[in-house]
Amino acid sequence: MDGGQPHPVLAGKKALVFGIANEDSIAYGCAKAFRSLGADLGASWLNEKARAFVEPLAQALEASITGAVDVAVPGQLEAMFDQVRSRWGRLDILVHSIAFAPKEDLQGGLLDCSAEGFAKAMDISCHSFIRMAKLATPLMTEGGAMFAMSYYGANRVVPNYNVMGPVKAALEAACRYLAYELGPREIRVHAISPGPLRTRAASGLKHFELMLNEAAHKAPLGELIDIMDVGFTCAYLATPFAKRMTGELIYVDGGANLVA
Ligand SMILES: NC(=O)c1ccc[n+]([C@@H]2O[C@H](COP(=O)([O-])OP(=O)(O)OC[C@H]3O[C@@H](n4cnc5c(N)ncnc54)[C@H](O)[C@@H]3O)[C@@H](O)[C@H]2O)c1
Numbered sequence: 149m150d151g152g153q154p155h156p157v158l159a160g161k162k163a164l165v166f167g168i169a170n171e172d173s174i175a176y177g178c179a180k181a182f183r184s185l186g187a188d189l190g191a192s193w194l195n196e197k198a199r200a201f202v203e204p205l206a207q208a209l210e211a212s213i214t215g216a217v218d219v220a221v222p223g224q225l226e227a228m229f230d231q232v233r234s235r236w237g238r239l240d241i242l243v244h245s246i247a248f249a250p251k252e253d254l255q256g257g258l259l260d261c262s263a264e265g266f267a268k269a270m271d272i273s274c275h276s277f278i279r280m281a282k283l284a285t286p287l288m289t290e291g292g293a294m295f296a297m298s299y300y301g302a303n304r305v306v307p308n309y310n311v312m313g314p315v316k317a318a319l320e321a322a323c324r325y326l327a328y329e330l331g332p333r334e335i336r337v338h339a340i341s342p343g344p345l346r347t348r349a350a351s352g353l354k355h356f357e358l359m360l361n362e363a364a365h366k367a368p369l370g371e372l373i374d375i376m377d378v379g380f381t382c383a384y385l386a387t388p389f390a391k392r393m394t395g396e397l398i399y400v401d402g403g404a405n406l407v408a
Pocket residue numbers: 166167168169170172173174175193194198217218219220244245246247248272297298299300341342343344345346347348349350
């Protein structure tokens with residue numbers, strides 16, 4: 149409290165968010181939630197084409213660090229973390245909200261997924277989180293929180309999720325191993341598993357509308373989620389209120405994962 153005013157719970161925290169494509173992006177929900185609770189933001193766009201959509205959103209959230217990051221282009225991720233080091237000197241929160249698989253590999257069954265497509269999906273959607281964690285760790289000098297976005301199709305077969313099922317399973321396992329390795333530094337790592345949301349990435353899945361309908365029908369809470377539900381879940385997990393939680397898989401799906 150300062151002069152009777154409560155401090156926002158993330159005031160002074162530095163949060164770096166990867167994966168904003170537009171205002172529907174889960175990463176944008178995370179960035180908005182962190183900012184609304186007082187954090188300073190860093191945000192990236194994929195390339196020049198995406199910049200026109202992402203830069204105005206980053207500006208509206210007063211992001212103090214921005215730049216292009218394609219995790220498949222050597223040096224771009226490192227350049228973003230160089231900015232963090234020189235401007236902020238430290239980091240508290242990291243969000244990986246990135247996924248990609250080549251369309252022809254994503255839209256066929258797993259049996260038909262090419263080796264190249266599998267490797268690309270795994271590199272961009274999973275290994276890039278490990279690379280980020282490696283770069284973020286020395287900057288999280290006062291501990292921190294890292295998040296990666298998964299999906300229910302990691303653990304159960306969801307028709308049409310195809311190659312992304314094994315990729316998200318690897319991402320969830322990576323979160324657990326990173327939580328184990330980073331626990332001694334008070335860095336906590338969680339996989340977040342949102343229910344289906346209408347985003348650009350989701351539009352690449354065949355019959356996505358069926359997934360949405362089923363999710364709303366199955367969820368005990370009876371409705372679909374929105375990006376702010378995911379954002380505020382991450383925000384809570386980044387606060388000291390959740391300081392003894394790490395390595396969890398957190399469903400933000402209205403309880404749909406409970407129902408057979
Ligand atoms: N939408 C859903 O239903 C849903 C549900 C559960 C989990 N997720 C996961 O949430 C995350 C965010 O997806 P979203 O639904 O917000 O869609 P989105 O399209 O808004 O976000 C995906 C992001 O990945 C980025 N990306 C792709 N390739 C990249 C690369 N090479 N380098 C850097 N960035 C790259 C895109 O630029 C985009 O910003 C993904 O991991 C997705 O699998 C989505």
